[in-house]
Amino acid sequence: MSETNAYNPKKNIEIAINNVSVVFKDNKGNDVKALDNVDFDIHKGEFISLLGPSGCGKTTLLRTIADLLEPTSGNVRVSGMTPKEIRLMQKFGIVFQSPVLFEWRTVKKNIELPLEIMGYSKKDSSDRADEMLEIVGLTKFANHYPQQLSGGMQQRVGIARAFGIRPEILLMDEPFSALDEFTKEKLHLDLLRIWEKTNKTIVFVTHNIQEAVFLSNRICVLSPPPGRLSAVVDVDLPYPRTTDMRDTPHFGELVSKVRNSFEGGSL
Amino acid sequence: MMKAINKIRSSKALVMIVWVLGILVIWEIFAFVVVATKRTPENVLPHIWQIIGSFFDPKPVANGMSCTQIVLVNAGQTLSRAGQGFLIGTIVGFLLAILMKLSRIVEKIAAPYLMLIQLIPILGMAPIILAMTHDIGSSRIIIAAILTFYPVATNTLAGLNSVEKAKYELLYSYAAKKTTIYFKMLIPSCIPYFFTGLKIAAPMAITASILVDTLQGDGGLGCMLSQSLKHAMSIYVFWDIVVFSAVIGVLSCSLMGWIENLISPLKRVERKAKKKEAS
Numbered sequence: 001m002s003e004t005n006a007y008n009p010k011k012n013i014e015i016a017i018n019n020v021s022v023v024f025k026d027n028k029g030n031d032v033k034a035l036d037n038v039d040f041d042i043h044k045g046e047f048i049s050l051l052g053p054s055g056c057g058k059t060t061l062l063r064t065i066a067d068l069l070e071p072t073s074g075n076v077r078v079s080g081m082t083p084k085e086i087r088l089m090q091k092f093g094i095v096f097q098s099p100v101l102f103e104w105r106t107v108k109k110n111i112e113l114p115l116e117i118m119g120y121s122k123k124d125s126s127d128r129a130d131e132m133l134e135i136v137g138l139t140k141f142a143n144h145y146p147q148q149l150s151g152g153m154q155q156r157v158g159i160a161r162a163f164g165i166r167p168e169i170l171l172m173d174e175p176f177s178a179l180d181e182f183t184k185e186k187l188h189l190d191l192l193r194i195w196e197k198t199n200k201t202i203v204f205v206t207h208n209i210q211e212a213v214f215l216s217n218r219i220c221v222l223s224p225p226p227g228r229l230s231a232v233v234d235v236d237l238p239y240p241r242t243t244d245m246r247d248t249p250h251f252g253e254l255v256s257k258v259r260n261s262f263e264g265g266s267l
Numbered sequence: 268m269m270k271a272i273n274k275i276r277s278s279k280a281l282v283m284i285v286w287v288l289g290i291l292v293i294w295e296i297f298a299f300v301v302v303a304t305k306r307t308p309e310n311v312l313p314h315i316w317q318i319i320g321s322f323f324d325p326k327p328v329a330n331g332m333s334c335t336q337i338v339l340v341n342a343g344q345t346l347s348r349a350g351q352g353f354l355i356g357t358i359v360g361f362l363l364a365i366l367m368k369l370s371r372i373v374e375k376i377a378a379p380y381l382m383l384i385q386l387i388p389i390l391g392m393a394p395i396i397l398a399m400t401h402d403i404g405s406s407r408i409i410i411a412a413i414l415t416f417y418p419v420a421t422n423t424l425a426g427l428n429s430v431e432k433a434k435y436e437l438l439y440s441y442a443a444k445k446t447t448i449y450f451k452m453l454i455p456s457c458i459p460y461f462f463t464g465l466k467i468a469a470p471m472a473i474t475a476s477i478l479v480d481t482l483q484g485d486g487g488l489g490c491m492l493s494q495s496l497k498h499a500m501s502i503y504v505f506w507d508i509v510v511f512s513a514v515i516g517v518l519s520c521s522l523m524g525w526i527e528n529l530i531s532p533l534k535r536v537e538r539k540a541k542k543k544e545a546s
Binding site: 066087088090092093094098106114147 | 431433434436437438439440441442443447451452455456458531532533
């Protein structure tokens with residue numbers, strides 16, 4: 001744990017997770033620990049992955065950052081403020097595991113939704129949506145409805161919608177886990193491209209080690225049960241990352257390093 | 268050739284035709300049996316061509332009016348009231364569903380009454396309403412409204428409750444206001460459910476209106492229906508009204524479907540997809 005706290009103190013801290021524990025009640029009224037005293041910092045502009053198997057508490061941790069869940073003890077601070085304050089300032093973008101699109105809105109109108117909520121003028125939201133459509137390569141599908149799109153395209157709309165508001169912090173909860181490998185690899189590149197362009201902080205939840213290594217600056221490895229932070233692994237692959245990197249020995253080394261950092265040894 | 272056969276097999280119209288033909292055949296089988304066994308077969312089950320013939324028979328059957336004239340004149344009265352009641356019931360039902368969604372207390376209070384209204388037979392409720400209003404016209408409207416309001420309210424509420432949690436969380440993360448949540452998310456997503464309610468309610472409103480007619484002798488389809496049954500006029504008025512109301516009932520339901528198709532982008536997409544599949 002000491003390794004975590006000592007990590008890179010010079011960098012600008014964006015999200016501070018301070019001794020966060022979350023305890024749920026199960027059906028019988030017993031306490032179930034979902035997060036146990038998790039403590040680390042996320043830096044500004046960083047792509048960080050929260051990695052772990054099902055039930056390790058990685059989504060729970062993301063939800064405490066997003067103000068979707070109160071920690072039972074400890075706290076989260078984003079730029080020195082509470083997650084709620086940041087949420088009310090509309091600085092979060094969220095991408096869920098499912099695209100969560102509004103079926104009665106066209107692709108473009110879906111991307112405009114948060115902009116409308118934030119009070120952008122019709123013209124501004126339209127322009128911004130066009131720009132985002134261009135970036136995710138869906139300009140031709142602007143006037144399609146979500147159900148006319150493939151799963152991968154739908155998820156791209158979700159990403160465009162989240163980036164469209166130019167959030168300070170992007171929270172992604174297993175956004176690619178329902179997609180096939182080919183689509184996933186393409187979206188990885190798309191996501192990195194957008195991230196490098198915008199330089200926002202991304203917190204990315206995943207259970208896929210290769211995915212975490214390919215995308216992130218750093219990986220927070222969480223172990224069950226209960227959700228404890230077992231390691232923070234640096235990924236020193238240079239950006240921009242390319243698909244070829246997946247086949248390099250160094251990529252393999254990083255993958256095994258992450259795998260070995262799970263508590264109780266290899267999976 | 269194969270394509271043509273597939274096209275016919277997937278055709279909705281064909282299914283419909285087979286279905287209607289089936290009813291006609293069964294009707295006629297029974298009609299022939301009735302003709303052979305009963306003394307006044309037209310009172311029990313006339314042939315279809317006899318009913319159709321009576322629509323075109325210009326011979327006056329009562330008050331100097333032919334069968335068709337009687338049906339149409341009285342239908343105007345009944346259907347306009349049914350329509351008004353339907354409209355009121357729709358508005359009240361929709362607003363109640365929204366109120367029930369807005370407030371748990373309203374939901375808790377309203378839910379048992381909704382159940383109760385559904386349980387009281389319309390024939391029992393109608394005389395009470397008539398006694399209260401002393402007016403057959405407003406009674407028709409009220410009963411039609413009551414019957415409409417239940418399916419509209421419950422279906423709309425089901426629609427409002429069907430929105431998945433992730434959509435709420437999405438809007439929450441953008442710090443959306445409550446009005447935004449309603450207008451941008453809840454109301455649009457309950458529209459298909461709302462129309463399901465309308466499709467159920469439309470024929471019910473018409474049936475209710477006809478039933479209320481039978482309580483008093485001031486005209487309306489139901490009134491003519493009972494007079495015809497009491498042999499105050501040709502029995503074919505009865506049969507014509509039965510056929511006419513059945514057709515209007517079906518049409519009222521498809522009218523709702525048609526309106527839904529017109530306003531809902533989802534339906535347009537579905538239609539396009541189907542067309543693509545077919546071609």
